[in-house]
Amino acid sequence: MRERKKQATREALREAALRLAVEHGPDRVRVEDIAEAAGVSPRTYNNYFASREQAIVSAVTADREARIAAAIAARPAGVRLADAVTEAVVEQYTNTGERGHEALLLITTRTALREAFLDTTAGIERPLAAVITDRLDDTETHTARVLAASVATAVRIALEGWLRPTGNADAAGSFEAGGLVVPSGSLPDQLRAALAPLAPAFDAAEQRTQP
Amino acid sequence: MRERKKQATREALREAALRLAVEHGPDRVRVEDIAEAAGVSPRTYNNYFASREQAIVSAVTADREARIAAAIAARPAGVRLADAVTEAVVEQYTNTGERGHEALLLITTRTALREAFLDTTAGIERPLAAVITDRLDDTETHTARVLAASVATAVRIALEGWLRPTGNADAAGSFEAGGLVVPSGSLPDQLRAALAPLAPAFDAAEQRTQP
DNA sequence: ATGCAAACTTGCGCGCACGCACTTTTCCTG
DNA sequence: CAGGAAAAGTGCGTGCGCGCAAGTTTGCAT
Numbered sequence: 001m002r003e004r005k006k007q008a009t010r011e012a013l014r015e016a017a018l019r020l021a022v023e024h025g026p027d028r029v030r031v032e033d034i035a036e037a038a039g040v041s042p043r044t045y046n047n048y049f050a051s052r053e054q055a056i057v058s059a060v061t062a063d064r065e066a067r068i069a070a071a072i073a074a075r076p077a078g079v080r081l082a083d084a085v086t087e088a089v090v091e092q093y094t095n096t097g098e099r100g101h102e103a104l105l106l107i108t109t110r111t112a113l114r115e116a117f118l119d120t121t122a123g124i125e126r127p128l129a130a131v132i133t134d135r136l137d138d139t140e141t142h143t144a145r146v147l148a149a150s151v152a153t154a155v156r157i158a159l160e161g162w163l164r165p166t167g168n169a170d171a172a173g174s175f176e177a178g179g180l181v182v183p184s185g186s187l188p189d190q191l192r193a194a195l196a197p198l199a200p201a202f203d204a205a206e207q208r209t210q211p
Numbered sequence: 212m213r214e215r216k217k218q219a220t221r222e223a224l225r226e227a228a229l230r231l232a233v234e235h236g237p238d239r240v241r242v243e244d245i246a247e248a249a250g251v252s253p254r255t256y257n258n259y260f261a262s263r264e265q266a267i268v269s270a271v272t273a274d275r276e277a278r279i280a281a282a283i284a285a286r287p288a289g290v291r292l293a294d295a296v297t298e299a300v301v302e303q304y305t306n307t308g309e310r311g312h313e314a315l316l317l318i319t320t321r322t323a324l325r326e327a328f329l330d331t332t333a334g335i336e337r338p339l340a341a342v343i344t345d346r347l348d349d350t351e352t353h354t355a356r357v358l359a360a361s362v363a364t365a366v367r368i369a370l371e372g373w374l375r376p377t378g379n380a381d382a383a384g385s386f387e388a389g390g391l392v393v394p395s396g397s398l399p400d401q402l403r404a405a406l407a408p409l410a411p412a413f414d415a416a417e418q419r420t421q422p
Numbered sequence: 423a424t425g426c427a428a429a430c431t432t433g434c435g436c437g438c439a440c441g442c443a444c445t446t447t448t449c450c451t452g
Numbered sequence: 453c454a455g456g457a458a459a460a461g462t463g464c465g466t467g468c469g470c471g472c473a474a475g476t477t478t479g480c481a482t
Contacts, residue, residue: 002429002478009430031468041432046469142405145368150361150409157356194353197412198361204411212448217460242438252462257439 010048012038014062017055018103026056026110053116060096060103061120068092069127073134081135082202085128085151086195090188093155114163121156125149136209143205150198158194162187221259223249228263229270229314237267237321264327271307271314272331279303280338284345292346293413296339296362297406301399304366325374332367336360347420354416361409369405373398 016037020029031052035045049055071088096104107113129148138144185193227248231240242263246256260266282299307315318324340359349355396404 005478006430042468043433043470044431047431050469052468141408142365142368142372142401143408146361146365146405146408149364149368150357153360153364154353154357157353157360161353190353194357197352197354197357197416199412200415201408201410201412205408216448220460253438254440254463255461258461261439263438 009038009040009044013040013045013048013055014059017049017052018059018099021056022103022106026053026106026113051116053112057107057113057116057120060100060107061117061123064092064120065124065127068124069131072128072131080199080203081132081206082195082199085132085202086192086199089151089155089195090191093191094188108163118156118159118163121152121159124155125152128152136205138205138209147198147201147205150201151195154194154198155191158187158190161194162190220249220251220255224251224256224259224266225270225273228260228266229310232267233314233317237264237317237324262327264323265330268318268324268327268331271311271318272328272334275303275331276335276338279335280342283339283342288346291410291414292343292417293406293410296343296413297403297410300362300366300406301402304402305399319374329367329370329374332363332370335366336363339363347416349416349420358409358412358416361412362406365405365409366402369398369401372405373401 013034017029017034020033020037029052031045032042034052034055035042038045045055049058068088071091072084075084075088107117125145125148128151129145132148133139133144136144224245228240228245231244231248240263242256243253245263245266246253249256256266260269279299282302283295286295286299318328336356336359339362340356343359344350344355347355
């Protein structure tokens, strides 16, 4: 019950943040405004979110982490773990609800929001590690955690590649300086391309536990 | 020449931050103090560092990124890429200079500093991606970037596992909740264990370009 | 029902990150 | 060598993150 109200407040903050951001533009909204719209004090606000951007982005990302983990767990035990992970990730990232896609356009226009959005990929690491550990029956080594973290960063890279064309010019410049040129395609393509190099690592880990 | 003075200021700030942190304790030092000790204004300080912790940690990590990349490039072309990366990483992380190790003890005692220290692993991603791209002759796909980023997070995981025993109890609790129990060993062991699962991915990528 | 303990919220205050406008230094070019 | 442009450093103001010490609500047990 205490937890109920907690989540209600969180949801109110999320929605208020997104609504105000859409109305007045992301830069024209202060924490004070969000808090007021949600009916709490500014101090309470950042008991829930560490930054203004987090609140806005969180309205879009919601609890994607849990959905991805659940989707992987739902796949039959027979399929390759690498495929299960890839499909679950692609599925959950293309299913942006009605309101999700319009908000995404807003996010892609502001650098600060894009970074906050990219930071959410780190959040999938723990749930992913849990479900992978379960599949591999590996509780002793770093294997599951490393694979989970690798997936998280691969997703991040895919999103970066996808957001690139919208980004400003110097960002592309710093990339070219790194010697990396990436043709941007659709989001699912980007995700699959980024996850593909990790498949051999999953296969090896999977074979070690189930020969 | 302009770059010269820039690096000199950076170095002065690094050293001042570390010295003051050791003298008065990391929490007892303000940005103002660091800036004064380095002979610049507080405003200039955070043209160089985004946070107080970054400055302190940076005195230890210096430019480890460049050293790792250089170490990989220095390995003969015959050896497995996975081995080259692993050895280079282990080498550069065990070579903490005279002053490095005493400062590490300080870092491990404060949570904020440990997090800043762990964040430095992200910095090796770009140099690593550059050198891996070079080895793989792969400039079109995400492969090199994904592998580089995976290595970076693997290193982070290894460092987390290594710092764990020093950490507070609830951190260990949240880990157990994730279903992960890791026996902590020496730093080189942790690094090798964390990088091992990625070796198949490197092998596959390497074989694709040089059959 | 009533009291108690834990947890959530709130007001307050300090230091810090960072944008903006300005001064000083450094470098280049005629 | 002089002058001007570019870059580094500085002062100032604003909003924010967060610790601390209350006040308030929730849940449990008596």
